[in-house]
Amino acid sequence: MTEQAIDNGSAAAGSGGDRAQTRDGSGLLLEGVRVRSALLRLDGVFEPPYLVVDGEIDLTTLASFTTALSSVLEHGSGDVWVDVERLSFIDVGGLRALAAAARRLGLQDRRLVLRSVAPHLAKLMDIVGWSRVPGLLMLVRDATPGARPALTPGTRARGSRIRPRGPGGHSVS
Numbered sequence: 001m002t003e004q005a006i007d008n009g010s011a012a013a014g015s016g017g018d019r020a021q022t023r024d025g026s027g028l029l030l031e032g033v034r035v036r037s038a039l040l041r042l043d044g045v046f047e048p049p050y051l052v053v054d055g056e057i058d059l060t061t062l063a064s065f066t067t068a069l070s071s072v073l074e075h076g077s078g079d080v081w082v083d084v085e086r087l088s089f090i091d092v093g094g095l096r097a098l099a100a101a102a103r104r105l106g107l108q109d110r111r112l113v114l115r116s117v118a119p120h121l122a123k124l125m126d127i128v129g130w131s132r133v134p135g136l137l138m139l140v141r142d143a144t145p146g147a148r149p150a151l152t153p154g155t156r157a158r159g160s161r162i163r164p165r166g167p168g169g170h171s172v173s
Contacts, residue, residue: 031075033068037061042068049076054086057094066097073101080105085116085141099130106135116141 032045040061044051049072057065073080080101084090102112112135117125122140125131131138 033071035064035068037064040064044068044072046072046075048078049073049080050083051081052083052086056089057087057097058089058091059093062091062093062097065094069097069101073104079111079113079137081113081115083115084118084121087118087121090121095125095128095130099133099136102133102136104135106133111135111137114138119143 031047033042033051034044035042037055040053040055040057042051042053042065051069051072053065055061069082082098098112098114105112114137117138117140119140119142122131122138125138130136
């Protein structure tokens with residue numbers, strides 16, 4: 001497996017979780033992470049903390065995923081959003097990494113917000129009890145095309161004093 005990453009000089013190229021600097025449409029310099037491999041593509045920014053997962057998280061890609069996720073957690077502030085709409089497979093190691101990240105954020109009064117979670121993945125997380133991990137909020141995608149994500153049973157959204165916020169600070173309804 002060959003990985004390509006954007007390097008700004010702060011990390012060794014190809015490590016799987018390198019810091020990247022890019023310019024968005026506004027011309028602002030954004031810091032984040034970018035990982036490219038045959039099975040997994042990750043793009044993330046530190047402020048607001050957001051990571052897009054595209055591909056498979058398994059034994060061969062777990063180290064790259066956990067490095068990138070940890071980097072976004074460490075360098076970002078507030079809730080960390082992870083978009084899993086294009087996640088095609090995740091093994092138990094990947095699920096453990098998500099649960100551990102949520103626990104870590106929960107201790108800081110922050111949350112890991114999983115966006116567009118597949119219904120079967122939400123059910124699995126509920127069965128093993130990880131949907132109730134402090135600091136985790138899952139927004140489950142509906143099987144209906146174009147439907148808005150819904151909160152999963154067992155999440156902390158009800159009665160929570162923190163409203164879910166999107167990467168731009170906008171409320172999620």
